[in-house]
Amino acid sequence: MTEKITPKREKLLANIRIQRFTPTFDRSPYFDNFKVDVETGMTVLEVLRQIKNTQDSSLTFRAFCRSAICGSCTVRVNGNSVLACSTQLMPIIKDFGKGTVTIKPMANLPVIRDLVVDIDPIIEKLAKMHPYLMENRQRIPETLEQESLMSQEELEAFNSLTDCILCGACFSACSSVKADKNYAGPLTIAKAYRFSIDPRDNFRCVRIQASMDQGLWSCVQCRKCIKVCPKDIRPADAIRNMRRIAIDDGIHDTAGSRRAKAYTDDVEKFGQVNKPMLPVIVNGTKGWTAIEAAEAYLESKGIEPTRQVCTLPGQDSAAKIYAEVRKIETQDKEKKDCD
Amino acid sequence: MIEQQYDDGKLHYAFYSGCCFQGTDARFFDILNQVFDKVDVKLHLIPDAICCGAGVIEERSELTSLAINARNMVGAEKMGLPFYTPCSTCFNVISNVQKRLAEDTKLFDQVNEILAKDGVEYKGNGKLTHTLWMLAQDVGLEKLGQRVTNPLNGLRVASYYGCHTRNPGDIQNYESSDNPTSLEDILKVLGVQIIDYDSSDNCCGYHINWPNKDLSLKMTSSVLQGAQKQKVDLMVTSCPLCFKNLDGVQENALAATKQDFQLPVLFLPELVGLACGMSAEDMKLDYHSVPVQVRL
Numbered sequence: 001m002t003e004k005i006t007p008k009r010e011k012l013l014a015n016i017r018i019q020r021f022t023p024t025f026d027r028s029p030y031f032d033n034f035k036v037d038v039e040t041g042m043t044v045l046e047v048l049r050q051i052k053n054t055q056d057s058s059l060t061f062r063a064f065c066r067s068a069i070c071g072s073c074t075v076r077v078n079g080n081s082v083l084a085c086s087t088q089l090m091p092i093i094k095d096f097g098k099g100t101v102t103i104k105p106m107a108n109l110p111v112i113r114d115l116v117v118d119i120d121p122i123i124e125k126l127a128k129m130h131p132y133l134m135e136n137r138q139r140i141p142e143t144l145e146q147e148s149l150m151s152q153e154e155l156e157a158f159n160s161l162t163d164c165i166l167c168g169a170c171f172s173a174c175s176s177v178k179a180d181k182n183y184a185g186p187l188t189i190a191k192a193y194r195f196s197i198d199p200r201d202n203f204r205c206v207r208i209q210a211s212m213d214q215g216l217w218s219c220v221q222c223r224k225c226i227k228v229c230p231k232d233i234r235p236a237d238a239i240r241n242m243r244r245i246a247i248d249d250g251i252h253d254t255a256g257s258r259r260a261k262a263y264t265d266d267v268e269k270f271g272q273v274n275k276p277m278l279p280v281i282v283n284g285t286k287g288w289t290a291i292e293a294a295e296a297y298l299e300s301k302g303i304e305p306t307r308q309v310c311t312l313p314g315q316d317s318a319a320k321i322y323a324e325v326r327k328i329e330t331q332d333k334e335k336k337d338c339d
Numbered sequence: 340m341i342e343q344q345y346d347d348g349k350l351h352y353a354f355y356s357g358c359c360f361q362g363t364d365a366r367f368f369d370i371l372n373q374v375f376d377k378v379d380v381k382l383h384l385i386p387d388a389i390c391c392g393a394g395v396i397e398e399r400s401e402l403t404s405l406a407i408n409a410r411n412m413v414g415a416e417k418m419g420l421p422f423y424t425p426c427s428t429c430f431n432v433i434s435n436v437q438k439r440l441a442e443d444t445k446l447f448d449q450v451n452e453i454l455a456k457d458g459v460e461y462k463g464n465g466k467l468t469h470t471l472w473m474l475a476q477d478v479g480l481e482k483l484g485q486r487v488t489n490p491l492n493g494l495r496v497a498s499y500y501g502c503h504t505r506n507p508g509d510i511q512n513y514e515s516s517d518n519p520t521s522l523e524d525i526l527k528v529l530g531v532q533i534i535d536y537d538s539s540d541n542c543c544g545y546h547i548n549w550p551n552k553d554l555s556l557k558m559t560s561s562v563l564q565g566a567q568k569q570k571v572d573l574m575v576t577s578c579p580l581c582f583k584n585l586d587g588v589q590e591n592a593l594a595a596t597k598q599d600f601q602l603p604v605l606f607l608p609e610l611v612g613l614a615c616g617m618s619a620e621d622m623k624l625d626y627h628s629v630p631v632q633v634r635l
Contacts, residue, residue: 079540080517095515175502175542179558217550220558221394222542223431223506227516243398256550260398263390267407272390275358282549301626303363310362314389314410317457321389321406324453329400 007040014038014093015100016047018059022113029111031102032056038089044103045073045084048115061115068230071167075115076104081169081228106172108181122171125184129192129210134203154199161194161238163231170225170235176218184214186225186235193242208246216243217256258282268322271315276307345381350477352468353415354382355433357426358390359579366623367579367606371425373621374612377486378478382423385414391432393546405446406453408436409461413454421466423473425608427578428546430469431503434510437467469504470607471577472513475521483528488616490530494573494633496610497534497566498522499585501578502542522577525607529614531575538565545584559584559592563602572633573603575610582606587628603631 016036021029034051045063052059061084063073068086075084078096092101109117139148170186171177177185192211196204208216216239225235247257262281266274279287279294295305312318345351360368375382389407397404411433415422424430440447440463447463454461474483500522508516523533544558563585566574576582586604593600609622624631 078517092517096518175544175558176547176554178541179544179561180554183554215551218547218554220502220542220544220547220555222502222546224502224542227505227507237397240394240397240401244400247399254550256398259549260395263392263395264399264403267390267392267396271388273358273393275362278549297628298363303626305363310358312361312388312390314387314407314414317387317410317459318389318407320457321410321453322403324456325400325403325406328402328449328453 010040010090011037012090012093012099014089016051017100017102018048018051018115019102019104020059020114021105021111023111032059033100038093040088040090042089043085044075044077044082044087044089047089048084048103059115060113069165071165074106074167074169074172076106076172078102079104081106081172083167083169083230086230106168108172108174108177108185109168119168121181122166122168122185122188125214126166126188126191128214129184129188129195130203130207131188131191131195133195133198133201134206136200136202139200148200150199158194158197161190161233164190164194164233165231167230169228169230173224173228175220175222175224176215180215180218182215183218184211184216186219186239188214189216189219189242190233190235190238193238193245196242196245204245205249208242208249208251211242212246212251212254216246217254255282266309267318269315269319270309271312271318272310274309276305276309347381349379349381350473351381351383351420352423352473353418353420354384355388355391355411355414355422355424355429356384357424357429357579359426359583364583366626367425367608370606370612370622371608373617374608374615377612377615377617378474378483380473380478383418383420385411385418385422387414391429393428394432402449402453404432405436405439406450408433409440409450409463410454410457410459412437412463412465412467413459413461416462416465417459421468423468423470425470425579427469427501427503428580430467431506431510434467437463437465438509468513469511469577471500471504471519471521471525472511474611475524476513480524480528483525483611487529487614489614491610491614492530494531495534495569495571496526496531497536497539497569497571497574498526499539499543499562499566499574499576499578499581501576501581503578522575522607525611526575529610531610534566534569534571536565536569536571538562541565543581543584545580548584548588553595555584556588556592556595559588560596560598563589563593563600564596564598567598567600567602571602573605573631575605575607577607579606589629601629603627603629603633605631 016034017031019029020032034055048061064070066085068083073084105111105115105117112118174185176183189211192207195201196207219239223236259282263273279290298305392404505516538561541562543562544555548555612622
């Protein structure tokens with residue numbers, strides 16, 4: 001029995017290639033190579049500590065709890081943002097099939113030294129989201145002895161998001177932050193959403209504005225943040241949800257809201273998105289220019305352009321499904337309003 | 340799940356086309372059929388498909404997205420065939436729905452109550468696949484290699500997966516999502532030389548084309564620039580949406596970022612077709628925005 005559950009102990013000599021950089025001293029980042037005997041179960045953090053203790057005491061990295069809860073040890077290992085303390089090295093070596101593993105600091109943030117980055121840009125963006133409860137007076141109990149209780153269902157709507165440890169792995173992996181340094185990043189919008197749907201809170205509209213100011217519709221839904229999140233909070237889903245409550249609360253006049261409305265309504269009507277007309281639906285009359293350009297292009301290739309939506313045969317099923325979902329969602333809303 | 344009910348030695352799939360293989364893009368459907376015929380794959384169009392919503396419908400109603408995509412999988416279940424889509428975004432959305440419904444029995448029951456109004460039941464036991472794994476694993480590299488009559492030796496190619504077959508890792512269990520190799524494995528069989536480039540993991544920006552055009556163009560350009568720096572002959576992508584963006588929007592993206600070059604981009608099945616002896620005319624390469632003027 002023991003043999004079955006105990007992993008086979010293995011050991012191999014790996015080359016750990018670490019990015020080094022002291023901005024006040026070095027002209028540009030460079031790599032140092034360290035030979036380390038990596039054993040089954042060894043974490044990235046243990047390897048970094050071993051190198052610091054036995055090979056190069058100047059190697060600089062951040063770490064504290066060793067329990068995946070303080071969120072301070074995020075680095076990139078072979079390009080993927082991970083917590084050094086909860087990521088074992090052996091499976092990575094095997095997955096990539098190479099004896100060399102490259103460790104770099106988090107991306108999208110300025111390097112202070114070696115693997116240590118300045119997380120102030122994240123904190124500044126987060127601060128703008130009002131990441132705290134602003135009291136909803138209707139939920140304040142009448143006496144001091146009572147607590148502001150919520151139902152299990154209310155808690156479940158945001159419970160997993162409270163697991164965020166602000167490690168920044170999602171920020172490091174984010175495609176949109178990489179292309180636009182002003183974009184809020186996954187964790188800050190996820191945090192804004194977490195507080196916005198807390199029934200004890202009354203600051204949702206302000207957070208919707210703050211999210212929009214920091215690019216709520218700039219998230220490209222590449223889903224990398226979901227992949228790297230060590231706490232499985234699914235930030236990209238939280239961003240979709242934040243967009244949903246923004247639209248529900250009346251934010252209809254953005255290209256992103258119009259796109260969401262167009263996709264949802266079109267699939268009900270046609271079983272398909274009305275692609276030929278999407279430029280005008282989303283961007284108003286200036287979309288005609290895009291439509292005309294697309295049509296000219298198709299004609300140049302000998303394809304007859306059309307402004308007719310291409311329906312899909314499942315449109316009858318779509319209509320039935322939409323009708324039923326609408327009924328359920330209306331009932332849920334009425335139940336919520338009664339509560 | 341009956342994977343093979345045909346006795347013709349071919350692999351059969353229920354084909355979910357998504358929006359990239361119909362209307363003015365219908366040529367891609369013909370190309371897929373021609374190419375897959377070469378490797379003994381037969382596609383059967385799911386007759387009652389609904390647009391997957393590309394994840395955008397979830398910005399209005401998650402339950403709608405779950406129900407319509409469970410309905411899409413029912414199409415393949417009814418045919419008794421594995422569900423195949425060549426679109427990475429359709430794969431991502433539908434695979435995520437399959438996973439959500441497998442993990443949450445309450446939601447599974449609720450979705451089935453909704454589908455009952457359409458007279459169908461979602462069982463959730465079907466196999467989902469994409470061109471990458473259909474070719475690399477179901478057809479197999481050996482068989483694919485046997486069908487290559489025009490090896491594209493010496494062609495310098497940048498391979499590009501795009502995001503939606505890689506992220507998050509749990510939408511597929513065919514290969515490592517941190518270090519996928521299926522695309523490169525297929526390309527090697529076609530004879531090309533695969534060139535590493537540093538923007539291969541960047542997102543092409545297709546899905547913010549509408550809400551934030553400027554940012555989308557910047558992202559498209561960054562992918563192309565990384566490959567161009569390595570002096571590749573062309574880029575090949577397994578995602579039709581990435582293809583539409585990297586080819587169709589290339590001129591605008593490079594102009595917006597003050598770049599002056601052209602990089603031909605091919606959709607993976609096109610290159611497979613060429614290697615299997617089909618002509619540039621068969622693959623309708625003259626429909627590309629960026630001319631494909633390399634030796635093929």
